[in-house]
Amino acid sequence: MVSFASDYIAGAHPLVLRRLMETNLEPLPGYGEDPYCAGAKEKIRAACGCPQAQVELLTGGTQTNQIVISTLLRDYQGVVAAKTGHVSTHEAGAIEYAGHKVLELPQRDGKLDAEVLEEFVRGFYADENHEHMVFPGMVYISHPTEFGTLYTKAELEGLSRVCRKYDMPLYLDGARLGYGLMSREAELTLEDIARLCHVFYIGGTKVGALCGEAVVFTGHNRPAHFVNAVKKRGALLAKGRLLGVQFDALFTDGLYFELSRRAIETAEELKTILREKGVAFYLESPTNQQFVILDDQRAEELKKQVAFSFWEKRGPNQTVARFCTSWSTTREDLELLRSVL
Amino acid sequence: MVSFASDYIAGAHPLVLRRLMETNLEPLPGYGEDPYCAGAKEKIRAACGCPQAQVELLTGGTQTNQIVISTLLRDYQGVVAAKTGHVSTHEAGAIEYAGHKVLELPQRDGKLDAEVLEEFVRGFYADENHEHMVFPGMVYISHPTEFGTLYTKAELEGLSRVCRKYDMPLYLDGARLGYGLMSREAELTLEDIARLCHVFYIGGTKVGALCGEAVVFTGHNRPAHFVNAVKKRGALLAKGRLLGVQFDALFTDGLYFELSRRAIETAEELKTILREKGVAFYLESPTNQQFVILDDQRAEELKKQVAFSFWEKRGPNQTVARFCTSWSTTREDLELLRSVL
């Protein structure tokens, strides 16, 4: 059985795991105070071209969204997100658990539009007459989005402009950031993102690590006593080295980008195979997630030999399915898919 | 520099790490749905002699306390704990973050007393006239305690009896459970604990794992939709295999107990060395944490060559210090300490 079910089906990239082994017996302080965490942060700052950035390492994506959003929002504020945003739909209410509303806006291909955003927030900032409504206090986007799509440079600049105008932090969820950066259609570099966003995270879990996400606060805007806030949310890892060593490895010699590039290559090949076999695409995705439309019967057949994700029903007889590649996808996987199709 | 600073200064036990490597490239489902999680749970059930137990794997100790306590408590209830309990003092308010009060009771050597407990809870259950107070809804203890001490069998039976009488879950924090089980003074076995507690956790982070705690619900009392609750708290690990493989390794061929036993051996040797060198003990601990009293000057000197934990000031010129052993403590570490002292 070959699997395209997700981009977290394998463990860590072998080079990452090797570094965990090599450092395993070194006695190190806990809670992220070790030199590998320090090194990882320094390398991430350099990769972002943002020497003043404050970098924090956390364990998972929903955890990261919950912590970043709930520590940056003020009491009376909520976070604006696309109706299809991960925080809106697939985090089991983690933002609400932290006491804040997700203010859901319409989206296009998973993306939030600067004009739609400004139209929504303008009134709140124009007058004080919204005391019974949740005030939009920051903006959440993901890149790539939940549909694998990418913001253009102009689009992100537009959102950034609106956010700066109203002094709302712009937060970019980069659970799959590597795949967004290395896409053939990528317009945005890591430096661009560090320049245009107030905070974002570089996903490790889906790009080569066993676990781990690196949050980058780009403007000296890390909330005070951040470690307390992380601990209070049950999210402070005792052996912070687990995160430090992995991100140190990922940001040594460009491994993070190289991993991502390979997943894009296999994704492009996947697209070619799917197209050749007459499979219809649900939308155009330039990254490692591909959404296709399958007749229910074909989906049932395929499932016996290939693992993929059910996305949603589409009409009475069709299914939207998701196929993912990752750094662990091999030529053999692709050939097997081709032969099965 | 040799370190007795904590029992989480090293990575994972080599056998645990080896299993992570061996399984690394297998494509597996996420979120704990993989066969290693299933295997680990089965082995833990067997080790507990509790075939009906529901086992859940989480990442860290504070996270585990927060999730177990906040999902088992009802809205109007709080959790009873010793004033020195971990949830009372060292979790940055994680229980309160989840909306519940920690009802702090006096302790002796870090332990909660059954009579003190019953005295406190009796009134709440006797009448309804406590509507302005937080109702004691469950009981939290740790074993070993924060001071490395152990409950006797009679003591735990006493607490268990009170808890059953008033239908309050008894929850045992086993962050260092292995060291408690393998102590030379241990009266309680894993089976005893499974029989006497409604829920407890078997600590991995401090006993050989990179991270991970295994929660055991002993009486079909796992809260409904537990995975949702974990996800909602940002605590659901995408690559659940990281926890599954580690606990599977720890509970294969008794590794967890063997690791723990070795830490106890080195702890006993540590005690001998400290005693020989005329160091006074703050209290008697039969497990891997040793608390001693040092003159401030001696502490300062020692610190240059040996890492240990500052616990608290004691009078104007003395310091209480903590020395820990773990599975990673070596004879060389102990010899070095001896020579420095």
Added chain:
Amino acid sequence: MVSFASDYIAGAHPLVLRRLMETNLEPLPGYGEDPYCAGAKEKIRAACGCPQAQVELLTGGTQTNQIVISTLLRDYQGVVAAKTGHVSTHEAGAIEYAGHKVLELPQRDGKLDAEVLEEFVRGFYADENHEHMVFPGMVYISHPTEFGTLYTKAELEGLSRVCRKYDMPLYLDGARLGYGLMSREAELTLEDIARLCHVFYIGGTKVGALCGEAVVFTGHNRPAHFVNAVKKRGALLAKGRLLGVQFDALFTDGLYFELSRRAIETAEELKTILREKGVAFYLESPTNQQFVILDDQRAEELKKQVAFSFWEKRGPNQTVARFCTSWSTTREDLELLRSVL
């Protein structure tokens, strides 16, 4: 200046206030333990034709929604509501503050549709495969709705059927319930509502009281230790008599219904006047809130002599305005409006 700005522009109905005066110096126990609270609850049970109902008196509407919803929902659940529901839009995030998501569904004239509801919830109850999503645990509707519209008997029966099928409490926000019951188009009686809903509240603040809402749990489903939960949320009134005396007065000799009927009469006359004067209606409302479309200029003019609510902008030159009547609206108020228009 005459005011149609809201239905809470006046104090209490004179008969209500008189009872507060008459009972003022009686020494009474606090926290709702007084005989007036008991009497009010008994009268409400009788009015609802629901002798087993558990009635609780709270101070305000948002408070009531927050308490009822957060005590009935389980940890992993959210509340389903129309996108225009009061809890979705105008409570400043009170439900999210309590840790739960409002699951917003499309609406028609402010109403939730049984088919839309079932379509949404079916999947959640069909399988367990929704662990990353917020589970729909109860349903919130308002009657009259935020647009003054009313559910027909068939519509409420439809919602009730879906809710019973999936064992989700159906909760009806009756902030303006009196006006809904006495509308000329009303199909639903108080008995019907008590029969079809698991819990609802009878609004006092907007129907003759200084403050106060009476929550009716119709099926012995009041959460355990409800007083604790109310106290914990800062909502337990020390002088519960303030609520008891008022509701006792409102449910003596049908005052609540009589008050409401008079507001409907003035609302009907208001509609006639507005129609005569060529004012366009935004929608058809059979209750005490009337939504009309005004040219911005006319609105500006009118504002100088008549108070009303701005609802929303409509295109470049028009405004949707809300005019409310209540028990305190007089013939003189209406004549004045007529002459100004």
Added chain:
Amino acid sequence: MVSFASDYIAGAHPLVLRRLMETNLEPLPGYGEDPYCAGAKEKIRAACGCPQAQVELLTGGTQTNQIVISTLLRDYQGVVAAKTGHVSTHEAGAIEYAGHKVLELPQRDGKLDAEVLEEFVRGFYADENHEHMVFPGMVYISHPTEFGTLYTKAELEGLSRVCRKYDMPLYLDGARLGYGLMSREAELTLEDIARLCHVFYIGGTKVGALCGEAVVFTGHNRPAHFVNAVKKRGALLAKGRLLGVQFDALFTDGLYFELSRRAIETAEELKTILREKGVAFYLESPTNQQFVILDDQRAEELKKQVAFSFWEKRGPNQTVARFCTSWSTTREDLELLRSVL
């Protein structure tokens, strides 16, 4: 039956109620935007000698504590209080509900000591090494305390000095403030309190109002968007006039102080009667709450004709009982007590 059970056994002072009647039919805006609220706030500012104060009117004491504390604390902070403080013991966990720990310190006669406070907080502000503990972010006291005792001027100055030194808001719960101000032993005036505290509240519920507490932020430190925060917590009263009119009446012609003075007079007479009758005092209280020790049998007898509060058991045969006076206590009440005793 005569009642000394509490200081909230009666409704409102007749002058307060009269003003509610006189203003009852005036059409007024909601949510505290009416001129009576404005007038009340202005009069309170004047009474406090604090023209820059920001005054907010809320409904009840626990609600007020919950809102003030949870909006002033930062995410990682808790509130320091005496172990016997109202927020520590009798608010059903309202502070924890809002996500914050109450850091309980030892007390003397219900009072917090400046030295004890400084000893506790010093370490937190000295270094950053407390990331696993709840940071003390503000200080809560009550005046009079839960035991009816009063802070001296020197004591409050001491606490104020420590709070300013560490930049922690000092918050004074004045649920019974009037009785503290008019006590014969009072050293502190309203001006002193406004000068020494960052925020405090003037209790209405227990001093002549049906409900209502006036929060005074003395240093332009009202949290931003305070109305949103109040609404979000379900605490925004639609008919804010109910609070405005009452506080306007209480602060017209010194009614608040006059009411309080009368309760002190009756309390002094109560003390004389109790002393004459050989009743032992549990502690010395110079305000309207008197705590006495009764043999259980005498308590049982007395209960048949006089209502008072059970405070706690004291040894096997004695009871601590609380007797309260208030503005509504009459000479007849006292004579009746005398004759019964």
